[in-house]
Amino acid sequence: GKGLTVIRMGETFPSPDYYVERTARIFRGFGGVFVLEYVIGGEGYIECEGETYHVAAGDFYFLNRGFSHRYFSDKRNPMHKIWLNAAGPFVAGIVSALGIGEPVFIAHYDAEPLFRKMQRTLSSIDYSNRFLVYDRVALIVTEMLLGAAAAKRDENAAERDIVYEVKRFIDAGTNP
Numbered sequence: 001g002k003g004l005t006v007i008r009m010g011e012t013f014p015s016p017d018y019y020v021e022r023t024a025r026i027f028r029g030f031g032g033v034f035v036l037e038y039v040i041g042g043e044g045y046i047e048c049e050g051e052t053y054h055v056a057a058g059d060f061y062f063l064n065r066g067f068s069h070r071y072f073s074d075k076r077n078p079m080h081k082i083w084l085n086a087a088g089p090f091v092a093g094i095v096s097a098l099g100i101g102e103p104v105f106i107a108h109y110d111a112e113p114l115f116r117k118m119q120r121t122l123s124s125i126d127y128s129n130r131f132l133v134y135d136r137v138a139l140i141v142t143e144m145l146l147g148a149a150a151a152k153r154d155e156n157a158a159e160r161d162i163v164y165e166v167k168r169f170i171d172a173g174t175n176p
Helices: 089-097 112-123 130-174
Strands: 005-012 019-022 034-041 043-048 051-056 059-063 069-073 080-087 104-108
Touching (some): 005 112, 034 089, 034 112, 051 059, 059 130, 080 130, 104 130, 112 130
Antiparallel strands (some): 005 080, 034 059, 043 051
């Protein structure tokens, strides 16, 4: 039961004023917070380490612990999203095993069904079953991160294929 700590889980409905700022120091007692989010609708931005990332409907993103993040909705098309804030060595281990070291990891991956399953699982928690529930949540988090990592690999492979095809086309044009 010590492997994964669920800090909070929720759903954010579209608001042009939605804004979150989280410093690297927060939840240091837990070893830092991991943020997993899925954008159901709308779009928004994440700022971290001098970079700005755009996310939109259909994107899963993971904010790594130990970094300060700011994220907010697009004013004209605010985000609707579902999210989990978690901590503990279990998530750290999965992330490390998958080689996710960057402060912001984004993949076009439909994580909503797994978030809904997590919501249902957490809704049944009480003092007597909390360790079992956290273990179930740990499994869902694992499935989510594995799925997102696989989707990201496929995205990168598709981009490489396009670059290769463009190069082949150019080469064919210059060498009849």
